[in-house]
Amino acid sequence: MKLWNNSCLRVRAFLFNGFLIGILLANGLWVGSVRGQVPANARNWYFGNGAGVTFNGGAPQAVTNGQLRSMEGCATQSDANGQLLFYTDGSTIWSRNHEVMPGAVNLGGGSRSTQSALIVPYQNSSDQFYVFSVASSDQPTGIQYSIVSMNLNSGLGGLTAKNKPLLSPSSEKITTIYHCNNLNHWIITHELTTNAFRVYLLNDNGLILTPKVYNVGSVHQSLYRAGSPHRESKGYMKPSHNGKLLAVAVSDSVEGGFLELFDFDNQAGAISNARKLEVPATVGAYGLEFSPDNSLIYLSTLSSKKVYQIRVSDLAITATLNVQAQRNASPGVGALQIGPDGKIYGSQPGEDYLMVINQPNQVGAGCDLVSQAVPLGGRTTMAGLPFNVDTIPRLLPKVNIELAKLGGCNNILLSSKTQNLDVNYLSYQWYLNGTAVTGATSSTLKPEKSGTYLLKVREGKCADIHMTSTEELAVVLVEVNPTATIIPDFCGQVRLNAHATGGIPQWTGPGINASNERQDSLIVSNVNGAQTYRVRVTSAEDASCFAEKDVTASFTRPSPFRFVTSTQTVCGDTLTLRATPNSDWDAFSWQLPDGRSLAGATLLARQNGQYTVTARSTKTGCVSRDSQMVTLNPYPKLQLAIHQIDTCFATADPIGLEAGVLPDVVYSWLKAGRIIGTEQVLRVNDYGWYTINVRSSAGCQASDSVRVSSNCPPTPPIAYVPDIFTPNRDGMNETLIVYSTGAESMTLTIFNRWGEPVYEGVSETAVSAGWSTWDGNFKGQPVGTGLYVYRLAMKNSFYPAGFTRKGVIEVIR
8 A cells, every 4th residue: 555644654563362463553544564555646647538437436548638649748636535636738827617728838848759748746746746757868958847826826726837957968868756654755757868867855944956867777878870860868777666676668669678677775766776678578668667576577569569577676577468459550559557456558650549468466367458458439539648646655664673692591682573674763771571671772682580571663764663672582591391291193103392592402321313302393103002202402502501300101002993995996876985993993984085074994985085984092192194186087978879770671780789978988889799889870781689788098998788689571682793803813803792682691611623623611690791702712722714513501590491592603713
């Protein structure tokens, strides 16, 4: 939260039940976060070609009554209630009635200057403002300033000073950062052709015209190419919202460009520690803005329809965001500016809407850039947007105290450690048991009495801050009070605590070794029966100052409870888990994968996941845990609904047998024990039983069957036997193919001219698709060309006696 405060800030913190409670009072506001809210005086924006938006209703809404026409820079000022006061392009100032403020013309700002205007409230005043005007880099006037008083012209404002010179020549950059007192301002400019920042202080004496000069970072050059001047004067300069960083975009808007990041000290106004990003993505660098949490920088360029998301910590580009344009009036993207709603808005020159980044703290594309987000009621943007003046959120200060043991017995030093406080402006007061210690006003204290100590600190740097240490430290003599505690979840393990003060403990006993003998709290294992441990605490400064005691640990340790296997995988919807009781473990409870708990030695598992059993011994009080990972793989659910199909196969179309769509399975269709298909649908044109088997990748199977039976009138078997074939190894007609219908079994015998059989084959099933029989060989040798007699015997269930067909086959080689 940001503070708009011109009074002192008082801070108190104290320790209560182990939790730090920080209360910061500033005009009734709580302060504890680095990020604040953009104040109401930034709710109205006027920019571009008569465009404007207001945030007074929450979401930005277009306003079309503005008179401003600026190619680039602009600034707008509202009051604490969000009511418009005035706006400017750096050359002219318009009042809230959208009329030119008397005399507020020719102020020196250029409409083609990146940051042509900056409005700064004087000492948080609501009626006096400094207006800075920045000329474009090709104009000699540089930066000038004027002063606006809202007490003039019946509250519409007027000038009390005009065209006061500040810096010439100058780049087109200017910004402001609040002083750490949230009252004064630092006005930051940059010279052209040098690497010099000029930092001016605006305080209760007005604008101090003698600047602090910091030569740091890159030179903003004046370049000449082909006789035409190009200057690295373009691009915005903006601070982070906590006032600790300063980012500068530098380009000549034609080619080249880079981003630089600096540290800023808002108490001294110092700029330091330059870091630079100069890559192809920064060509034409122009608009920039920090995310609300100051972890990211968003950079736009005048050379591409892209916005780059850059991580502050290492200047790495974390996302490239594409910007869609409707008119494509400009090749690039203009200014970026955070709004009162914490979103970042951007201008596209020549377009009649604003883009927005809805989640600017989110790294990557999840920041949600919307190209055409805020319509402008027919008005158009140009390159600029008004800059909002941020206050510096005050970080939560903290004071800790530490205790150090010096040489000798009970020789102790208390010292302080502060956070977010300037040690050069601190005063101290130590307290013992709630009473101030006389003369104890330094950052350290050597206590002379036992008791509870705390420290109160006051900082008088930029605000009057009072803090109390988060700790109250007890100072005691060298002492030891050992305890031995059985650890219930780990049978046979005992935690030994020395409860030592004033020195380092030294343990002896079973299980003590060099790695743990000096620990105040340690764990020993394999305790069985009664075991005695001794601990001695000796002052590190005085060996004669020590304390020594014994402690006894007694325990009879059962063996840990364990399952036989850590995993169980089954096919089905349930699995019974069993924890078998024994003499050590006689009570059980289960932790289910969904977080529920059930008691008992058995459990019916209905879901996948880890099942943890807690075994308890009512005899010893020990607890042991083990887990089983259960995987339940469901059986595939076949959808073979029809189990009897009566057909005559009257047409040539086969019947489709549908097993159903099943994920992650292998289909197997069988007939008479033989696999005849591996697809979801089996096309059949023959009678009989068909079985479908499916198997999932987990090995779970399901099967079903369907019978295709004939409802045709009885017909005798019919066969067709070719009268010639050519087994001459030319790849054609090499085998005698027999075609049949209605035959359930066939026997083919072929004889030579001497009546000797040279081939006999048997088919036990119908082969309407063709039965491949004789290949023209006898006893492995080709027979000769000539005529051969065949006999074909056929049977079916309607004609069990069968039919015999005879004929002659000619073999041609």
